[in-house]
Amino acid sequence: MGEKPSHEIGRARHVAIIMDGNGRWAKRRGLPRSIGHQRGVEAVRELVRSLANTGLDCLTLYAFSSENWKRSDDEVGDLMNLMRKFIKSDLPEFIANDVRLKIIGDWQALAPDIVEMLEDALDKTSNGSRVLAVALNYGSQQEIARAAAKAAAIGEVNERSIAAHLDTADLPPLDLLIRTSGEIRLSNFLLWQSAYAEMLFIDTLWPDFTPQMLSHALDDFAQRERRFGGR
Numbered sequence: 001m002g003e004k005p006s007h008e009i010g011r012a013r014h015v016a017i018i019m020d021g022n023g024r025w026a027k028r029r030g031l032p033r034s035i036g037h038q039r040g041v042e043a044v045r046e047l048v049r050s051l052a053n054t055g056l057d058c059l060t061l062y063a064f065s066s067e068n069w070k071r072s073d074d075e076v077g078d079l080m081n082l083m084r085k086f087i088k089s090d091l092p093e094f095i096a097n098d099v100r101l102k103i104i105g106d107w108q109a110l111a112p113d114i115v116e117m118l119e120d121a122l123d124k125t126s127n128g129s130r131v132l133a134v135a136l137n138y139g140s141q142q143e144i145a146r147a148a149a150k151a152a153a154i155g156e157v158n159e160r161s162i163a164a165h166l167d168t169a170d171l172p173p174l175d176l177l178i179r180t181s182g183e184i185r186l187s188n189f190l191l192w193q194s195a196y197a198e199m200l201f202i203d204t205l206w207p208d209f210t211p212q213m214l215s216h217a218l219d220d221f222a223q224r225e226r227r228f229g230g231r
């Protein structure tokens, strides 16, 4: 029987993070929200640098939700510019660190220059072995609706066919979902994929999140008993 499911090994293969709290991090320091987002990008960079040491096959990061368009034009503009800067500055590192970029969500609807940069980054990292999946313009309900429509189009609507059409279809099952900043909600992130994921909600604001914290989360995960409804 093929590869053992990760719950039998105790090692997480796929962790997803809702990177929340950039605004509050800045507010506490009397700084503009944009600085919080900048520091948030630095936390992402450190985490990606540590990816090889985590033993993970996939790290999925919630960077921009389909609901985040509701923010001010200034803030959305700042976030899009940060994205442009980050792809440009960090693509060489991704390639050097064997990272394979993947984007989930309705990313093709982003500004054409960003779509082009992302396509280039996807192409240039396609041989990487550890997946960094970034959720951009992502909403889980929309993703499920899209997948269900595709499943219906082939006349086969069931759990398996819907899962096969999700943006995450080619990723390992989600083992652990982490949210920073103390909020205890999913905010339209990986609703389907979280069915049996372990959850960890921590008070740390995203810019203060470190690779050591991820490592502790993975140790914590290894101690959990996952039962998947069985005994």
Ligand code: IPE
Residues within 6 Å of the ligand: 019, 020, 021, 022, 023, 024, 025, 063, 064, 065, 068, 079, 181, 206
């Ligand atoms: C997370 O930080 C980043 C994005 C949602 C893009 P927030 O901007 O949500 O920070 P808070 O929640 O206001 O502190």
Ligand code: IPE
Residues within 6 Å of the ligand: 018, 019, 020, 021, 062, 063, 064, 065, 068, 183, 185, 187
């Ligand atoms: C979720 O955080 C989205 C991202 C982290 C990208 P939000 O800050 O947008 O979520 P709510 O509004 O607090 O639920």
Ligand code: MG
Residues within 6 Å of the ligand: 020, 021, 022
């Ligand atoms: Mg928030």
